[in-house]
Amino acid sequence: MKLSDAGELSLLQILRKRFSKKSGDILLGIGDDCAVIGARNAKTLLTTDMMIEGVHFDLTWTTPYQIGFKLVSVNVSDIYAMGGRPKFLLLDFAAGKHTSMDFFNDFLRGIGKAMEKYRLFLVGGDISSSEKIMLSATAVGYASRIISRKGAGIGDKIYVTGNIGDSACGLELLKRIKKPVDTERSDRIKFPLKRDIIFPLIKKHLMPTPRNPERFKSNATSMIDISDGLLIDLSRLCKESGVGAKIYLEDIPISDELRKTSEYLKLSPLEFALGGGEDYELLFTARPDKNVRTFCIGEITKSGIKVLDSAGRPLKISIKGYQHFAS
Amino acid sequence: MKLSDAGELSLLQILRKRFSKKSGDILLGIGDDCAVIGARNAKTLLTTDMMIEGVHFDLTWTTPYQIGFKLVSVNVSDIYAMGGRPKFLLLDFAAGKHTSMDFFNDFLRGIGKAMEKYRLFLVGGDISSSEKIMLSATAVGYASRIISRKGAGIGDKIYVTGNIGDSACGLELLKRIKKPVDTERSDRIKFPLKRDIIFPLIKKHLMPTPRNPERFKSNATSMIDISDGLLIDLSRLCKESGVGAKIYLEDIPISDELRKTSEYLKLSPLEFALGGGEDYELLFTARPDKNVRTFCIGEITKSGIKVLDSAGRPLKISIKGYQHFAS
Numbered sequence: 001m002k003l004s005d006a007g008e009l010s011l012l013q014i015l016r017k018r019f020s021k022k023s024g025d026i027l028l029g030i031g032d033d034c035a036v037i038g039a040r041n042a043k044t045l046l047t048t049d050m051m052i053e054g055v056h057f058d059l060t061w062t063t064p065y066q067i068g069f070k071l072v073s074v075n076v077s078d079i080y081a082m083g084g085r086p087k088f089l090l091l092d093f094a095a096g097k098h099t100s101m102d103f104f105n106d107f108l109r110g111i112g113k114a115m116e117k118y119r120l121f122l123v124g125g126d127i128s129s130s131e132k133i134m135l136s137a138t139a140v141g142y143a144s145r146i147i148s149r150k151g152a153g154i155g156d157k158i159y160v161t162g163n164i165g166d167s168a169c170g171l172e173l174l175k176r177i178k179k180p181v182d183t184e185r186s187d188r189i190k191f192p193l194k195r196d197i198i199f200p201l202i203k204k205h206l207m208p209t210p211r212n213p214e215r216f217k218s219n220a221t222s223m224i225d226i227s228d229g230l231l232i233d234l235s236r237l238c239k240e241s242g243v244g245a246k247i248y249l250e251d252i253p254i255s256d257e258l259r260k261t262s263e264y265l266k267l268s269p270l271e272f273a274l275g276g277g278e279d280y281e282l283l284f285t286a287r288p289d290k291n292v293r294t295f296c297i298g299e300i301t302k303s304g305i306k307v308l309d310s311a312g313r314p315l316k317i318s319i320k321g322y323q324h325f326a327s
Numbered sequence: 328m329k330l331s332d333a334g335e336l337s338l339l340q341i342l343r344k345r346f347s348k349k350s351g352d353i354l355l356g357i358g359d360d361c362a363v364i365g366a367r368n369a370k371t372l373l374t375t376d377m378m379i380e381g382v383h384f385d386l387t388w389t390t391p392y393q394i395g396f397k398l399v400s401v402n403v404s405d406i407y408a409m410g411g412r413p414k415f416l417l418l419d420f421a422a423g424k425h426t427s428m429d430f431f432n433d434f435l436r437g438i439g440k441a442m443e444k445y446r447l448f449l450v451g452g453d454i455s456s457s458e459k460i461m462l463s464a465t466a467v468g469y470a471s472r473i474i475s476r477k478g479a480g481i482g483d484k485i486y487v488t489g490n491i492g493d494s495a496c497g498l499e500l501l502k503r504i505k506k507p508v509d510t511e512r513s514d515r516i517k518f519p520l521k522r523d524i525i526f527p528l529i530k531k532h533l534m535p536t537p538r539n540p541e542r543f544k545s546n547a548t549s550m551i552d553i554s555d556g557l558l559i560d561l562s563r564l565c566k567e568s569g570v571g572a573k574i575y576l577e578d579i580p581i582s583d584e585l586r587k588t589s590e591y592l593k594l595s596p597l598e599f600a601l602g603g604g605e606d607y608e609l610l611f612t613a614r615p616d617k618n619v620r621t622f623c624i625g626e627i628t629k630s631g632i633k634v635l636d637s638a639g640r641p642l643k644i645s646i647k648g649y650q651h652f653a654s
Binding site: 003004006007008009011027028031032034035036037038039040041043044045046047048049050052054055056077079081082083084088090092094097102120123125127128129130131132134136138140141143146148149150179223224225240259323324325 | 329330331333334335336338353355358359360361362363364365366367368369370371372373374375376377379381383387404405406408409410416417419421424450452453454455456458460461463467468470473475476477550551552567578605650651652
C-alpha cells in the first residue's frame with residue numbers, strides 16, 4: 001500500500017492515534033490549527049533541523065526507522081546543548097506519492113522510539129507530497145538556567161562527553177557496505193571486519209543518541225553540540241566567547257573500534273576525530289577547579305585554536321567541517 | 328552569484344544581520360544551538376507549515392518575494408485561528424546549489440515584509456542544500472484564552488471574515504497567464520480582463536493576509552482558518568464540535584472581481600467559493616444574541632452539512648478540498 005492509497009487525512013489519523021499520549025500541560029495536541037501548551041515558569045528553548053534525502057541521508061544504507069530516530073535525536077541534541085530539557089516536538093513529513101505505507105510506519109516507529117527515549121510529546125506538524133523525502137522537526141524545551149556558547153573564560157578546561165570520530169567512520173563504512181545495516185538485530189554484513197567492531201561506529205552515525213547534560217551542567221561555563229566537527233564546533237564556541245583554545249591531541253577520546261577500522265581502511269583516526277561531524281557529543285568548558293568526570297581535551301586560551309601533539313608541538317591543521325552549498 | 332558561491336555560513340550571516348531586531352523577551356536569537364525565550368504567563372501556541380516547490384508553489388508564476396511572504400502568512404493564519412498573537416518564527420530553507428543569491432535575498436525580503444506586518448521576530452532556523460526548494464516555518468504565539476475548533480453550539484451563527492473563492496480563482500488566472508505577476512507594481516499583463524479586476528484575485532492567492540481576530544474573538548465559540556476550502560474546513564469544525572451546519576448560498580460573500588472573472592472564464596463563482604482553498608479567511612461561530620459585524624453565512628445545526636439555495640432547497644454537493652497524496 002502506498003501513501004497515495006491512504007491520502008493525507010488517513011496519515012494524519014494514524015499520527016493522531018499513534019501519538020495520542022499526552023502530558024499534563026498539553027492543552028491541545030495534534031488536530032487543531034495549533035498545539036496549545038500551558039504557561040510555564042521557565043525559559044523556552046526552540047530549535048529546528050531538517051533532514052533531506054540525498055543530502056542528510058541515503059536510502060541505500062539507511063532504514064526509515066533509523067531516519068525517524070535520528071531526526072528526533074539531532075533536534076534533542078540542540079536542546080541538551082543549551083542545558084535544557086526537551087519536551088515537545090513538531091514534525092514535517094514530505095514524501096513521494098509512491099512511498100509505501102511500510103516506509104511511513106517504520107519511520108514513525110523510529111520517531112516514537114526516540115520520543116520515548118527523550119520523553120518527548122508530539123504536538124503538531126504538517127504532511128505534504130514531494131519528490132524527494134524532506135523532513136523537518138522543531139523541538140521545544142525548557143530550562144531554568146541556559147548554557148550558551150558564550151561564557152568560556154581563559155583557563156577553563158575543555159571537555160567532550162564521549163568518543164569523537166566514530167560517526168564519520170561509520171558513514172565511511174556504510175559507503176562501502178552500500179546497504180542498510182540494522183544494528184539492533186544481528187544482520188550479517190559482508191565486510192572483512194567483525195560486527196563488534198563496525199556496528200558501534202555505524203550505529204553512532206545512523207542512530208546517534210545525544211548526551212543529557214543534567215549530571216554536569218551546573219559546572220559548565222559554555223556548551224555546544226558536536227554536529228559539524230570537533231574543530232569547527234570548538235571554533236564556534238571560542239568565537240562566541242571571544243577566546244581561543246588549545247587541544248591535546250592524545251587526550252581526544254578515540255574508540256578502539258575507530259582505531260581498528262581506521263587501520264583497516266588505511267585512514268587516520270584523527271582525521272575522523274578532528275574533521276568528521278555528527279558525533280552529537282557535547283563539547284563544554286568548566287572552571288579548572290571543578291571536578292568534572294568526563295574527557296578533558298584541552299583548555300581555553302586568549303586567542304587562536306591550536307592542536308598540540310604529545311611533544312607539545314602545534315599541528316598544522318585547517319578547520320574543516322560540513323557546510324551546505326560549499327563549492 | 329549563486330548560493331554555492333556564498334556557502335551556508337555566509338547565508339547564516341546574512342540572516343543574522345537582516346533579522347537582528349530583537350524583542351525584549353528574546354534572551355538568545357539566531358546563532359546558538361537554540362533560541363531562548365523568557366518565561367511568559369500565557370498559553371503557548373505552536374504551529375508549522377511547509378511549502379514545497381511544485382506542490383505548494385510554481386516558480387512559473389510566483390516570485391521569491393511572494394513565496395517568503397506567503398510562508399509566514401500561512402503560519403500566522405494558524406495562530407490567529409486559535410485567537411492567538413503570533414510572536415516568534417523559525418525558518419527552514421532548502422534550495423539547489425545553483426539557486427541565485429538574488430532569489431535568496433528576494434525571498435528574505437518577503438519574509439521580512441510579512442514579519443513586519445504581523446510583528447514577528449525570527450529566532451532560529453536551518454539552511455540546507457536540496458534539489459527542489461523546500462521551505463518550512465514554525466510560528467510561536469501566545470494567548471490568554473484559546474478558541475479551538477470545538478465549542479460551536481446548536482443555534483450559533485456561522486461567520487466568515489471576507490470574500491471566499493478569490494484565491495482559487497487567482498490560481499486559475501495564474502495558470503493561464505503563466506508568468507509571475509507583481510501585484511504591488513503596475514505590471515502589464517496580457518489578459519483580456521482589466522488589471523483592477525484580476526489583480527485582487529491574484530494577490531489573494533500569492534500573498535494572502537490572514538485576519539487578526541482581536542476585534543471579535545471575545546464572541547467566538549469556535550474558529551478555524553479556511554485553508555483547504557470553505558466546506559471542508561467547516562466540516563472539520565463541525566466534526567470537532569460534534570454538530571452540523573446549514574449554509575445560505577446567497578450569504579456567502581463573493582467579490583465583484585470573482586463574479587466578473589468567473590463569467591469570463593465560464594466557471595461558477597460558487598465552485599471557487601465552496602471548493603477552492605487558500606483564502607485564509609477565518610470561519611467562526613458565535614451565540615445568536617451577539618452582535619458580530621462580519622459576514623454571517625449560516626447557522627449551526629444538530630448534524631449534517633447542508634448548503635441551501637435562495638429558495639431554501641438543499642444543494643446536492645460533495646465536500647471537496649485539497650488533500651495531499653489524494654489519488
